[in-house]
Amino acid sequence: MYITITPQKLGSKYAQSSADFVGYLEKENQGLKQQEMEHFFNQYSDEIPAEEVVKEIDGNTAKLKKKEPKFYSITVSPSKYELNRLQNNSQDLKTYTRELMKDYVASFNREINGRAITIDEIKYYAKIEYQRTFKGTDKEIRENQPYATKIVQLKNKIRTIEQGRREGDIKWMEKQIAKLERQAPHQQNGKRIVQGMPKSGNQSHIHIIVSRKDASNTFSLSPGSKHKASEVKMHGKKVKRGFDRDTFFAKAEKTFDKTFGYKRNFAETYKARKTFVKNTNAYFNALMKLPANEKALAFKIIGKTGMPILPNIPVSQTQLALRVFKRLRRGAEVAIKSSSIGI
Structure with a gap:
């Protein structure tokens, strides 16, 4: 499970409207009939x-400023x-989203009118997508890029030959292109993987838009708060603040x-990924x-994540394996960032 929480930006500035983002999330509905479309939903309503x-x-x-x-x-991406x-997929992910947003609310250390906030006091809309590119x-x-570069260079040469601006053996170049296409290390359905190509398999994931303000448009509820659950004194009164992302x-x-009655393996847990980055020895x-x-x-x-691990590590080679895991730390930081709030 990978979850990211990010404020929406246009370049270096925060988006002043959700229209562009909502439009982006409607992309999979293009060309579909009304009954085939995947609609937005929230805690109590479907087909919004x-x-x-x-x-x-x-x-x-x-009262929110431009900055x-x-x-x-x-974004919630199940493995x-x-x-x-x-x-x-559709109904189960909706059910999970509605339970997940209760967890989201419970992770705020905030009160409204002297009581803990509830699911009814946030404004959110969610949408399930089934494709990724x-x-x-x-x-x-990245690893196919050297082959892509050579292919583009050869295609450019062929174009200049066809235009009469240079001489060369087009058939030989076409054979080289075909060879590079086959040699590229990452293939899908017999074709070199390129940017924009749809990923195969079940790619279902959830996008959730949640307002910074509570449902009454009165209180600010920021999951990007740098403060964890804590209390501070303001104007002589104790005030709760913060959002506990680990929780x-x-x-x-x-x-x-x-x-869903799922038995989670150690390697799938957020705790394990965090331990990997912070304390490789403990993780290992x-x-x-x-x-x-x-x-x-x-x-x-772990192997499915693309990390080059040793499949069978003898006890006598523990130190060697440990060094391998330490070299993986940088790569793991990308994974742990995918399970954090990017602010």
Whole structure:
């Protein structure tokens, strides 16, 4: 489970309207009939029109300055193992979203009129998407890039030959292009993976737009607060403040597991990913103490993330393996950032 919470920006400035973001989330509905479309939903309603989402989010920004985020985007990306546990992607992910947003609310250390905030006091809209495309930052694109560069160079040469501006053997160049296409390390359905290509398999994920202001448009509820749950004195009174992101991520996993009867492996936990970055030794020791079947699954899961691990590590080579894991720390920081609030 990877969850990101980010304030929406246009370049270096915060978006003053949710219209562009909502429009972006409508992309999978293009060309579909009304009954085939995936609609926005919230805690109690389904099939909410995009226009209503924009109107409600944009109209809930009282007293917020231009330099402050008006809304946050939460992206929830279950792993393929988690998705395989679902019976009905659309309905199950809606059910999970509604439970997840209760966890979101519970992670605020805030009170409204002297009581803890509830799910009814936040304004959010969610949408399920089923497709993902390869981006320039993906490992597959980065490692295919040298081949892509050579292919582009050869195609440019062929073009200049066809235009009569140079001489050369076009057939030989076309054979070289075909060879490079096959040699590229990352392929999908027999084709070189390129930027913008749809990813195969179940890519279901959830996008959530949540207003910075509470539903009454009175109180500011920022998940980007730099303060964890704490109390401070303001005007002689104790005031609660903060959002505990660690609590939110931990609850998000437990809620999924409880809702769908999912048995989470050590390598899938937010706690494990965080330990990996902060204390490689502790992570490695915990991994090696797992029962044989759980350890085998853990290595399989880690391998799917693209990290070059040693599949079977003898006890006598513990130090060697530990050095390998330490070299992976930088790569793991990307994964842990995917499970944090990017501000």
